[in-house]
Amino acid sequence: MNTTPDVLVIGGGMAGIVAGTIAAENGLEALVMRTGQSATAYSSGAIDIIGYPPEGLALKEYFPEIELPFKTPIDGLRAILSLYPFHPYGIIGLKAEDNESIEYVIAHVSESISWLKERLAGSCAALVGDLDRNIFPITALGTTKPTCLLQETMWSDTLNAHPDNVLIFAGFSGHSEFDAQSAMRAYLESQLRTGEFPHKIGHCEVEIAPFGKPYNISSIELARHFDHEGSVDHLTSALKAHVDKLGATHVAVPPVLGIEQASQNQAQIQKELGVEVFELISLPPSVPGFRLQRAMDRVFKKAGGTLLIGHQAKSATIKNDMVESVVAQSPRREVTISPKTIILAPGKFIGGGLEADETGIRETVFNLMPVTSSLYSAEDVRPTNHTNVYSLSPDGHALFAAGLAVDMDFRPIDADGIEHARNLYCAGSILAKYNYSMEKSGLGVALNTGFAAGRNAVKMVREAS
Ligand SMILES: Cc1cc2nc3c(=O)[nH]c(=O)nc-3n(C[C@H](O)[C@H](O)[C@H](O)COP(=O)(O)OP(=O)(O)OC[C@H]3O[C@@H](n4cnc5c(N)ncnc54)[C@H](O)[C@@H]3O)c2cc1C
Structure with missing residues (x-):
């Protein structure tokens, strides 16, 4: 195993595998490590781009003209980008020229969908569908x-x-x-x-x-x-x-x-x-989710990437604004990896990227600052403060929208808006400001942010060499 890869991806669900594949397809040495089963493998295997806004149906009170669920993912993206600028789809659009962010994001999502469909064609998880309509299986x-x-x-x-x-x-x-x-x-x-x-x-x-x-x-x-x-x-x-x-x-x-x-x-x-x-479409654990994960793993390996299953990133050292090394534990050994760039895609509570107890919410590898759905630090906030009394509340639970805040390159930022390290990106459900269970957007956000973070890491490695 190369312990100095160009790109180390922590987490091998949808976001991590997509990011790793983008890196490998661009000729970089990509290493993805995954400690356990992913939410991707437990999911229904249907890739939602956007079906509802983050508060579910509550938005209809203020915008009665909005048709919910969104008839097309494009309608949904337009609504999300207008109303929730810090949604992960909104972060993608921050790179666009003035007034062009909506079209920029739609083009990005369209490209990622075509990319994925092409990669999965003929596999056990071959896909149908496009951005022009939401389908209702x-x-x-x-x-x-x-x-x-x-x-x-x-x-x-x-x-x-x-x-x-x-x-x-x-x-x-x-x-x-x-x-x-x-x-x-x-x-x-x-x-x-x-x-x-x-x-x-x-x-x-x-x-x-x-x-x-x-x-x-x-x-x-x-x-x-x-x-x-x-x-x-x-x-x-x-x-x-x-x-x-x-x-x-x-x-x-x-x-x-x-x-x-x-x-x-x-x-x-x-x-x-x-x-x-x-x-x-079935409840978890679902065979199609498993098919999707299996097919994605193959796409990554076919692109030349290395997948380490059973390895858990435990800690990292940062020097001069750069992550210098990551220590990972496997069942038999501890390994230190010194990558050029890192993409953190460990999922949220199910994957293990975030942990919560009665004192607050923590990110588990770099000790980054998670934020609430209102972008305040979540480090000292009791998780129960973000849940509704009804477990199946139609308004969802703000807890699911907690996560990491990022800059326009998907680099995690601290309370002052400064990135934690210049070579650390993140993607997938660990991101803040979206609520996959309400929105029906989980795998869509993972796909698109993995796509964006992967490209940013490629750009950084190329510029540095
Ligand atoms: C039951 C269920 C059903 C769902 N249904 C749908 C659906 O129908 N449509 C949809 O679009 N979305 C759905 N989702 C949401 C979607 O599955 C997730 O949002 C998406 O899979 C998140 O992908 P991810 O790559 O960010 O994280 P994950 O898929 O969770 O992958 C993260 C991976 O990182 C690994 N990891 C964590 N910490 C470390 C570490 N320190 N070192 C190494 N590895 C680590 C974990 O073991 C895991 O394998 C569903 C989710 C669930 C739970």
């Missing part, structure tokens, strides 16, 4: 949510197109993570309320015993089972009886059609049954 609860990019196996463009369409929600016996009947009921209610097609909706349960196990089956077990050649034949014939009986045109299944083989399995079932089959 169905979740395993029978609800819908706005998103920009969806894995190809999870979308049907024709479902809502025709009044005669008939949809079946198909579940698996012994798989408690999905209840086809409840999903069917919730979806039917919402279709009748909105008047959208389809109105003919049924449900069924098929019996699959992955690896001989008929009960307590997890999604990941089903997906692994369907990765084996021929294993989808039984599912196809079991579905056929229900499809024929109900005259179904579409079949929705939980996202378990495979880790590597989902797309081939989908194509096979569709061909043999003559219906459209698609996967639903």
Whole structure:
């Protein structure tokens, strides 16, 4: 392992892998270290750019003309950039000439989306979607949510197109993570309320015993089972009886059609049954999130990057405004790395980039100053002061919008607005001033800030050499 890489990325979720890949594709030596599983791998695998403002529906009180959820990510970006200038998307726009920041950000997001779709084409997480519309895939609860990019196996463009369409929600016996009947009921209610097609909706349960196990089956077990050649034949014939009986045109299944083989399995079932089959968006842990992380890791390695799994950055030394070295711990050894630039992308509370206890919120590697959603220091603020009494509050929890404040290059800054070190950038959910759970923007912000931070690091290395 090279302990003097051009770019060291701390954290290998969406933000870190994108930043590392940008560096590697530009011919730099990029090292990404990841200590544990990422929020990216737990996520639904759908890449939201922006669906709602940070306070959810509360904004409608002040701007009744705003249509929520945003019909297109572009509408959402325009609203965010006008109303929340310090949102991470707003930080991207600070580099633009006067009055051009909105178009600059839209062009940046558009470029990052095309970049990602190209890299993931043909992979187990190949994507559909673009900036011109938010799509509304169905979740395993029978609800819908706005998103920009969806894995190809999870979308049907024709479902809502025709009044005669008939949809079946198909579940698996012994798989408690999905209840086809409840999903069917919730979806039917919402279709009748909105008047959208389809109105003919049924449900069924098929019996699959992955690896001989008929009960307590997890999604990941089903997906692994369907990765084996021929294993989808039984599912196809079991579905056929229900499809024929109900005259179904579409079949929705939980996202378990495979880790590597989902797309081939989908194509096979569709061909043999003559219906459209698609996967639903599921609750965590989700197979599509895992597929996304796996596919991204491959993109990074293919670009020539080095991925260290199980290494945790613990501390760093800073000299003359530059990070000189980072000490990391693996299960067997401690290693000191002296990179030219560092991108901090360790996620927020789930990834471990921020820690909170009754005394306040802390950043875990560099002891940087986290800020609240109002940009005050969060170091001495009790986390409970930023939560609502209702855990599922429609206004969200300001705690999720705490994080690091950055300059226009995505370098973390202190209370005086001075960057902590000239060669330290950060990206992803550790950033302050956005609330992914309310906004539906988590992977979009990670993609775009990773893209921006990666480019800034490349520029710095090039200018220094
Ligand atoms: C259940 C769930 C569902 C979600 N669904 C969606 C969705 O549908 N759409 C969407 O757009 N977003 C969704 N999100 C949000 C989205 O997943 C996150 O915002 C995004 O993945 C954050 O990416 P990241 O790279 O910043 O951090 P992460 O993906 O969390 O990656 C950070 C990585 O850094 C590692 N790390 C932390 N500290 C260190 C250290 N000191 N040294 C080395 N490594 C370290 C962690 O182990 C982790 O692997 C969801 C999130 C969750 C939790």
